[in-house]
Amino acid sequence: MSSADTRAVQLQREGQVAYRNKDYTKAIKLFSQALEIPRTTTAMQLHILDNRAAAKEKVGNEVSLKGALADARQMIKLQKTYVNGYLRTGKILQLQGCHQNALNLYKYGLEKLEPSDENGKELLEKMYEKVHARVEPPKAKMVDMMTVLPVELLDMIIQYIPFPSLILAQGVSKSWRNFLINSSKTYVELDFSSAKKPLSRSTVMLAAQRTQNNVRKAVFNRLEFRGVQPLIHLATLNPGLTELQLLGYEQPLPVVDIVKHTENLRKLIIKSAVRTQVISQILAQCRSLECFECFDVDHMGFRGWTFENKSNLKRLYLRIVKEEYQPSDQMLPALVAHLPELRELEVSEYGPRQTDQLDLTAAPHLTVLRLRKVAITVLPLLPRTIKHLTLARLPNLSIVPDDILKSPLPALQELDLSYNPNIRKNTLLLLLDSVSPRKLVLDMCPRLDFGTVDWLLPCGSKLEELSVVGNSTFGDSVSKEMAGFKMLKRLDIGNTKITGIGLLNLIRMSQKEGSGGGLQYVGCDMCEGVGHDAVHVARKMGVVVSHRMLTEYGGKKVRYSE
Incomplete structure (x- = not known):
């Protein structure tokens, strides 16, 4: 041993004697003198630092603990494989309340110790587990909320959970199943629209038994049985049923037998083959019906319609798809005449060409009329109450001034004339005479010239939405003129000649000149002249931009969007 180590x-x-006598101040002084001796070995310095850190630790005040921590860290700095350095440092960190730091230090020490130091690793692992148990709270035992929460609160929660999710939740546990089956809120809405398998008779009967007479809405899809007795049973047990949807049936359903047993049905949607006689019978049987939608109407027998009483129906949608029989030109007028409370009428794919003018003025409260793919050749006679008018995809429609003058529309707010090849500028202006609509859809109307929009500005003082998709004359030249529509918020110019520069000019001018805050949405799908950079800048300006394109790669068409 060298003379330095001996001293x-x-x-x-001497310091250890003072430590045992609890004279910690003297012990710290003696240990400090020992550390000041030059040329002592590293092992000697480690032992003395450990002794001095222990003495400072015993003093216990904040200053002493900081000094003890400094000595302990100096031990690690001198030799990273010295286990006492990690043990001492971790202990002091715990005294300071830094338990997470102590955990991290023990983990670091386990990585730095020599692989052969099994005893040191065992000591660090024990300390790590001890501190971890103190820091990490014990895992609470899982509690089944169904057994804890008040029934009233659970019933409130169930009202906001979709019916398919409630069915799946019955498989969570026995307590969940028992509660959900017996809850009066579970079967308020029977929604089998997403059923993966055809619904069996027993499934519908079981659901009917569990409803507790509380069903308000029922949606059935893919019934595997032909009879309607289970549905009749459901309707009988639930007098509060207000909405019924029958979806996805190829064969006609005896719907009349079902609605006979409903007392308060307000909405009926049928997506199966329905003959017109059935429609008249439903309207006669179900006096409370307000919304009726049929998606597969066979118009055989229109001429034989009879109505004993007026109906309270407010919305009617008919999609007429079979054309084996020639319908009467007066089918719609006859129907409307028996629906004095009708507010919305929507008809699509209505059969052979109608040469007579449809008279719909018998509906004094009609505000929404949508005719799509209806083979009419002249403008119908319309009530003055119309606010939303759609005459779309009517290739045979030819509107003449006399017909327009017969049906003034002073309340018109929305007009859709898309996909009509015969619509001209003068016709449109006459339709909009003394009217400023809020929404105007003129997609794929090739006879309308949008090389300039000055002609439309007098009708656009209140225009908020405009769509001219597919118009080959719309381009950058009208960017400045478009600012004349000062209330415009949504503009769809997809598949036109607009470029990125024109798009940005449109947005800038609308934000500068518009009194409604400028454009909020622009649709420019299939616009080859609009690049990604322009779209990015437009979005930076606070405008929502739709820019979907169709590109070909290797003979395959790939659709992408951004």
């Missing part, structure tokens, strides 16, 4: 050992022993 250091002597001072260390």
Whole structure:
């Protein structure tokens, strides 16, 4: 042993005696003197630092603990494989309340110790587990909320959970199943629209038994049985049923037998083959019906319609798809005449060409009329109450001034004339005479010239939405003129000649000149002249931009959007 180590050992022993006598101040002084001796070995310095850190730790005040921590860290700095350095540092960190730091230090020490130091690793692992148990709270035992929460609160929660999710939740546990089956809120809405398998008779009967007479809405899809007795049973047990949807049936259903047993049905949607006689019978049987939608109407027998009483129906949608029989030109007028409370009428794919003018003025409260793919050749006679008018995809329609003058529309707010090849500028202006609509859809109307929009500005003082998709004359030249529509918020110019520069000019001018805050949405799908950079800049300006394109790669068409 060198003379330096001999002198250091002597001072260390004197310090240890003072430590045992609880004279920590003297012990710290002696240990400090030992550390000041030059040329002592690293092992000697480690032992003395450990002794001095222990003495400072015993003093216990904040300053002493900081000094003890400094000595302990110096031990790790001198030799990273010295286990006492990690043990001492971790202990002091715990005294300071830094338990997470102590955990991290023990983990670091386990990585730095020599692989052969099994005893040191065992000590660090024990300390790590001890501190981890103190820091990490014990895992609480899982509690089934169905057994804890008040029934009233659970019933409130169930009202906001979709019916398919409630069915799946019955498989969570026995307590969940028992509660959900017996809850009066579970079967308020029977929604089998997403059923993966055809619904069996027993499934419908079981659901009917569990409803507790509380069903308000029922949706059935893919019934595997032909009879309607289970549905009749459901309707009988639930007098509060207000909405019924029968979806996805190829064969006609005896719907009349079902609605006979409903007392308060307000909405009926049928997506199966329905003959017109059935429609008249439903309207006669179900006096409370307000919304009726049929998606597969066979117009055989229109001429034989009879109505004993007026109906309270407010919305009617008919999609007429079979054309084996020649319908009467007066089918719609006859129907409307028996629906004095009708507010919305929507008809699509209505059969052979109608040469007579449809008279719909018998509906004094009609505000929404949508005719799509209806083979009419002249403008119908319309009530003055119309606010939303759609005459779309009517290739045979030819509108003449006399017909327009017969049906003034002072309340018109929305007009859709898309996909009509015969619509001209003068016709449109006459339709909009003394009217400023809020929404105007003129998609794929090739006879309308949008090389300039000055002609439309007098009708656009209140225009908020405009769509001219597919118009080959719309381009950058009208960017400045478009600012004349000062209330415009949504503009769809997809598949036109607009470029990126024109798009940005449109937005800038609308934000500068518009009194409604400028454009909020622009649709420019299939616009080859609009690049990604322009779209990015437009979005930076606070405008929502739709820019979908169709590109070909290797003979395959790939659709992408951004």
